[in-house]
Amino acid sequence: MNNSPKKKIEALREELNMHNYNYYVLSNPTISDYDFDLKLKELSSLENQYPEYFDPNSPSQRVGSDINKTFKQVTHKYPMLSLGNTYSREEVEDFYERVQKGLNSDFEIVCELKYDGVSISLTYIKGELIQAVTRGDGIQGDDVTANVRTIRSIPLKLHGNDFPDEFEIRGEILMPWSVFDQLNKERADQEEQLFANPRNACSGTLKQQDPKIVASRKLDSFLYYMLGENLPTDGHYENLLKAQEWGFKISKATKKCKSLNDVFDFINHWDIERKNLPVATDGIVLKVNSLTQQRNLGFTSKFPRWAIAYKFQAEKALTRLLSVSYQVGRTGAVTPVANLEPVKLSGTTVKRASLYNEDYINQLDLHINDWVSVEKGGEIIPKITEVDLSKRDLFGEKVQFIKICPECGTLLTKGNGEAIYYCPNDTECPPQIKGRMEHFITRRAMNIVCGPETIEQLYEKGYIRNVADLYTLKNRRDELISQLERWGEKSTDNLLNSIENSKSVPYERVLFALGIRYVGETVAKKLASAFHKIDFLINANVDSLMQVDEIGDKIAQSVVKYFSEEKNIVIIEELKKQGLQFELSEDIISKQTDKLKGLTIVISGTFEKHSRDEYKAIIEQNGGKNSGSISSKTSYILAGDNMGPSKLEKAQKLGISIINENDFLELIK
Numbered sequence: 001m002n003n004s005p006k007k008k009i010e011a012l013r014e015e016l017n018m019h020n021y022n023y024y025v026l027s028n029p030t031i032s033d034y035d036f037d038l039k040l041k042e043l044s045s046l047e048n049q050y051p052e053y054f055d056p057n058s059p060s061q062r063v064g065s066d067i068n069k070t071f072k073q074v075t076h077k078y079p080m081l082s083l084g085n086t087y088s089r090e091e092v093e094d095f096y097e098r099v100q101k102g103l104n105s106d107f108e109i110v111c112e113l114k115y116d117g118v119s120i121s122l123t124y125i126k127g128e129l130i131q132a133v134t135r136g137d138g139i140q141g142d143d144v145t146a147n148v149r150t151i152r153s154i155p156l157k158l159h160g161n162d163f164p165d166e167f168e169i170r171g172e173i174l175m176p177w178s179v180f181d182q183l184n185k186e187r188a189d190q191e192e193q194l195f196a197n198p199r200n201a202c203s204g205t206l207k208q209q210d211p212k213i214v215a216s217r218k219l220d221s222f223l224y225y226m227l228g229e230n231l232p233t234d235g236h237y238e239n240l241l242k243a244q245e246w247g248f249k250i251s252k253a254t255k256k257c258k259s260l261n262d263v264f265d266f267i268n269h270w271d272i273e274r275k276n277l278p279v280a281t282d283g284i285v286l287k288v289n290s291l292t293q294q295r296n297l298g299f300t301s302k303f304p305r306w307a308i309a310y311k312f313q314a315e316k317a318l319t320r321l322l323s324v325s326y327q328v329g330r331t332g333a334v335t336p337v338a339n340l341e342p343v344k345l346s347g348t349t350v351k352r353a354s355l356y357n358e359d360y361i362n363q364l365d366l367h368i369n370d371w372v373s374v375e376k377g378g379e380i381i382p383k384i385t386e387v388d389l390s391k392r393d394l395f396g397e398k399v400q401f402i403k404i405c406p407e408c409g410t411l412l413t414k415g416n417g418e419a420i421y422y423c424p425n426d427t428e429c430p431p432q433i434k435g436r437m438e439h440f441i442t443r444r445a446m447n448i449v450c451g452p453e454t455i456e457q458l459y460e461k462g463y464i465r466n467v468a469d470l471y472t473l474k475n476r477r478d479e480l481i482s483q484l485e486r487w488g489e490k491s492t493d494n495l496l497n498s499i500e501n502s503k504s505v506p507y508e509r510v511l512f513a514l515g516i517r518y519v520g521e522t523v524a525k526k527l528a529s530a531f532h533k534i535d536f537l538i539n540a541n542v543d544s545l546m547q548v549d550e551i552g553d554k555i556a557q558s559v560v561k562y563f564s565e566e567k568n569i570v571i572i573e574e575l576k577k578q579g580l581q582f583e584l585s586e587d588i589i590s591k592q593t594d595k596l597k598g599l600t601i602v603i604s605g606t607f608e609k610h611s612r613d614e615y616k617a618i619i620e621q622n623g624g625k626n627s628g629s630i631s632s633k634t635s636y637i638l639a640g641d642n643m644g645p646s647k648l649e650k651a652q653k654l655g656i657s658i659i660n661e662n663d664f665l666e667l668i669k
């Protein structure tokens with residue numbers, strides 16, 4: 001029976017495990033928090049109803065793990081529990097009554113914002129920051145001290161002298177919306193996958209191996225929970241005020257409430273006001289103020305009985321689906337977009353929503369004129385989450401994914417088992433051509449200073465049909481000035497100069513700029529150092545390409561396919577004539593040695609003289625091979641500070657030499 005409770009429990013466990021993995025390991029959530037919590041509640045209640053199916057490994061039995069193997073693991077002195085949470089005001093009332101009954105005396109509730117970032121536990125000894133650890137699985141977390149030290153709002157030395165000798169303070173690390181928007185803009189420019197929300201961007205940042213990158217991301221923090229033996233007072237709120245004096249960032253939206261009415265006033269106020277905050281919040285946390293009373297109430301197996309989180313509903317709005325349009329990207333991928341009757345949502349007017357792919361449309365069973373629910377959680381682009389079938393218009397046609405490219409009329413193709421349709425007409429389909437040119441000019445590729453609107457105009461007026469045409473624009477300077485809208489002498493000259501300057505961009509970046517599928521920046525670098533001239537690369541076959549470190553079958557096939565097409569060779573010849581760099585510079589070649597030939601090196605920890613990426617490049621330049629994991633094939637471990645204990649143990653077991661950065665630099669001198 002498909003509907004048996006056992007089957008249902010198993011299906012929910014499997015689904016929740018998948019979402020947990022996507023969220024914690026891949027930093028790429030596939031479900032809203034609200035829906036996740038609903039499913040988890042459904043699972044817990046089924047498990048309570050049918051205790052015979054208990055499983056200690058059920059997702060209901062743990063709080064999730066963000067443990068990352070490359071950081072030192074630290075066991076929390078006090079486990080880092082999370083909070084029971086609710087979306088209903090009645091349950092907030094129930095909580096209040098439970099506390100009242102449990103204590104049977106007066107009490108105060110501290111209301112705080114629930115910040116949506118990455119939770120952290122900081123240890124201070126004698127007023128100095130000693131350690132910063134992520135929650136991990138609540139028992140053990142990652143030691144991210146080096147990264148956390150870069151966060152300006154976290155004090156490294158405390159002010160004053162009335163702090164306990166040793167204590168912990170917990171809080172949230174956050175990425176402000178402004179930083180998140182800028183970061184995603186840069187990632188979009190570089191065709192990198194975007195972060196779904198500031199929380200994921202923040203977690204990805206804290207897991208960086210290079211603290212310099214962390215520092216550049218301008219993270220922020222709010223602290224909200226102090227733990228230790230000799231805390232200054234018996235009041236949570238009063239302790240936070242002390243912490244503020246010592247230099248911690250404590251939210252001004254923290255209020256002591258004496259009644260349930262006060263609590264709801266706080267909730268109502270912040271449900272609206274939170275939209276004006278510079279960081280993401282997803283609810284309100286209620287805590288009993290007195291620490292003695294907290295101890296009296298104690299904990300359940302998972303949560304404190306003295307606190308609860310009230311979570312805001314993801315904002316939804318109901319509107320009508322007017323039509324579906326289809327966008328074609330640089331690689332020919334076709335993305336469906338819903339055009340909606342404009343509706344207000346989280347302070348902005350929403351007219352479009354993401355539909356992802358054909359399967360998503362079919363799952364919703366979407367019809368034109370349907371009333372649909374649009375949601376904007378922590379995500380950037382609103383999405384349709386539901387169709388109100390009761391309001392379905394009899395005449396609304398079912399949405400059918402298009403069969404031909406909306407831009408060039410070519411029949412679309414779809415790989416076996418794939419969800420995405422592609423337009424195969426890469427030579428004539430306008431958005432593909434324009435997309436390739438936009439990629440070509442980006443900062444990390446040819447760094448030609450002009451925006452997509454300029455490319456659009458130049459394309460529409462027929463001045464450019466491929467990237468090589470950019471280099472002939474200089475012969476048409478006067479024509480450009482007279483023909484193009486809003487183009488004066490100065491802007492035209494700036495563009496032409498920038499195009500001219502791009503001729504000195506090094507070979508590996510030119511290779512990246514060509515936009516060969518699967519050849520990103522790193523692969524381009526590897527190919528350039530293995531094949532010093534483009535002609536060598538053009539003549540390479542799959543086997544010889546696969547000899548290069550980290551080049552697999554998929555990349556090798558794609559490179560061979562690209563160079564087997566006559567039209568690409570014609571463009572490369574044209575670019576060569578224009579003077580672009582298609583060989584590795586003498587300077588780089590002269591730095592290449594084979595001092596590390598045949599050696600496989602594992603880099604571990606953090607360094608002072610060069611960044612990890614620089615060390616990786618140095619190893620490659622000297623003919624060595626980088627590897628991420630220790631095995632019997634490892635020749636050396638280049639170890640910096642904070643090398644993980646498990647790596648150390650493995651290295652010792654296998655008898656592999658560990659060298660520090662000075663020894664290493666000596667080795668290649």
Ligand code: IVH
Nearest residue numbers: 081082083112113114115119224225285304
């Ligand atoms: S108190 C034992 N206060 O929400 C209680 N948590 O589900 C410890 N959070 O893991 C947590 N804002 O990451 C507390 N003002 C706040 C919070 C807060 C956000 C996060 C925290 C925790 C999760 C609880």
